[in-house]
Amino acid sequence: MARTGSGSGSLLLTRRNARLDSFLKRTAARGLYxxxxxxxxxxxxxxxVGRAYMHAVLSDERVYLTEFPPRALTEAVSFGRVRDIELVNDLPGFLSAKDRERCQHIRITYVAEKPARQDRDWLRRRDGREGFPPVAPPTRRASQCPTITHSSEGRPAGSRWINEGIKPVLKPSRSASCPNPETLGLLTVPHPPPSSSRSASPSSASPPAEGRPEGAQVTRRFGSVLTRLLRRDEAHREEEEREAELHLYAVSQTSKLYLQLQSSWNSFLMRSTLLLDPLYRRRSTASSDSISSxxxxxxxxxxxxELLRDGIGVEELYLLLQELRTAALRSVTLRRLFWRSGEVCVFLVQTLEDCLQGRQSLGGVYTTDQLLLSSLIVQTLTVTFTEAEVEEATTRLLFADKGALLSRMLLALICDPQTDRRRPPTHSQLQAxxxxxxxxxxSLLFELLLLGHQSSRRSSAENFASVGWILRVLQPHPHLLPFVGYQARQVVxxxxxxxxxxxxxxQAVLLFQRCRLLLTCLQHDEQLAQHLQTHFREEFRYFVTPSxxxxxxxxxxxxxxxxxLIECLLSLIGDK
Incomplete structure (x- = not known):
């Protein structure tokens, strides 16, 4: 979020405009604000609008506009209808010479809203296909390859955040220190759903069934005609869509509006896709009796x-972290509080270092319990980064002391993708x-690289933590190349x-994040680019096709x- 301040009741925008913020608080519904x-x-x-000097207001779903000074808040475009957001390299003639040179021209291409077609509503009801209106596919027009701009869960009954009647059950085959992820709701990548085919509509030319009344045949033929009409209507929907453009001219070389738009759009697309998964939808949907700030x-x-107290056991830590992850997924307020306090974040980084990096430095091997706890820590951190890219408290914590905490998080995150093959009886479970x-x-590295892109638009004291800086921090890590190679193999x-x-x-969202990660490596680090091109050129050439x-x-x-992104990867990895 773009807010800072002390206390949950004081929500002030980072680049505060007191008059606009007061207007938004009065005008917008609480959920929108x-x-x-x-x-x-x-x-x-x-x-x-024509041409006017206004404020562009970004939520997690839409772009709004309001006058200068503000009088009314108007929805300009929903991210669900956006086709492309791009920077245009031009010199607007209506600006002064000074403003023209430092202007950022942002063009948002979207599918315009169409007037309701009442004449066919009765057809849809008769055909039994009434439902939610289709969302315009976010197909983007071909252009140059983009850079990354954008990205009852285990508490016993009586949980403070959610109570769905699900209690943890520990299976005998798993260590009690880390319960079964299926029982406690760990977000794992499910198997692809089986393909299914729609049953064909009955044809009016089919012979009538013996003993069937003639009126039933007429009804069937009439229904078949309606079905064909509806299918023809859907076939022409793409042709009837009208593209429109919204142009925003930010008169500042340090403007973050383009990056914020890209980030908001990408976040919307990822979240909209994840909400198609029933398990994710159940976890992320706030309960009807939502609590106040x-x-x-x-x-x-x-x-x-409870998390920070001395002597906490591993099992209790696991359950508390699950509660934190679920609450952060559902509550914008909690995500802000997480970064403002800072103590929990430091604790999670320290715990991750102890789980993975400390073990590796001693020449040891991973255990299943360590990996399960580490996965939950990383998932929790990833959730808290949602909408945090413009949160001042986030950068203040991570960028302090020349990025000390951010460096620790990056180095603790990377691990050896190979398991210990000297223990074959447990290899399968350990590999999973x-x-x-x-x-x-x-997913977490995707969020951190996104933060690096956004920091380049910040003040000179903060813009050191760029994408290049992040990759330089990771360069000495002994497992960086195997880690990146593993991500490339998963894409293939x-x-x-x-x-x-x-x-x-x-799986689709994870593929998007992996492709972004690989594209960033190819564009911003010569050593990683050479590694990917040398070791994966043939795999991408023969196994990744347009189909x-x-x-x-x-x-x-x-x-x-x-x-x-896939098209860009094919171009860059295959480029000698």
């Missing part, structure tokens, strides 16, 4: 004190736990013809950007 990520003054050009702050303090951790580590494996049919929503993208279902909002 809490989800405003940023705002910035700019010149707006569109069919509806004051109650959230009180409960977070209680949870923090390691794969789960590597998936989680990819998922997209090859050997991995089954369609990807699940969770590979068919594994991404058309109704996944993340599909369009992922397809574009």
């Amino acid at each position: 809490e989800r405003i990520r940023a705002y910035e003054p700019c010149v707006v050009v569109s069919d509806a 004051e109650e959230t702050a009180q409960l977070f303090r209680q949870l923090s004190s 736990s390691l794969s789960e951790y590597l998936d989680a580590a990819c 494996q998922v997209l090859s013809g050997l991995s089954g049919s369609f990807l699940s929503p969770v 590979s993208t068919e594994k991404l279902l058309p109704d996944y909002p993340i599909r369009g950007p992922t397809v574009k």
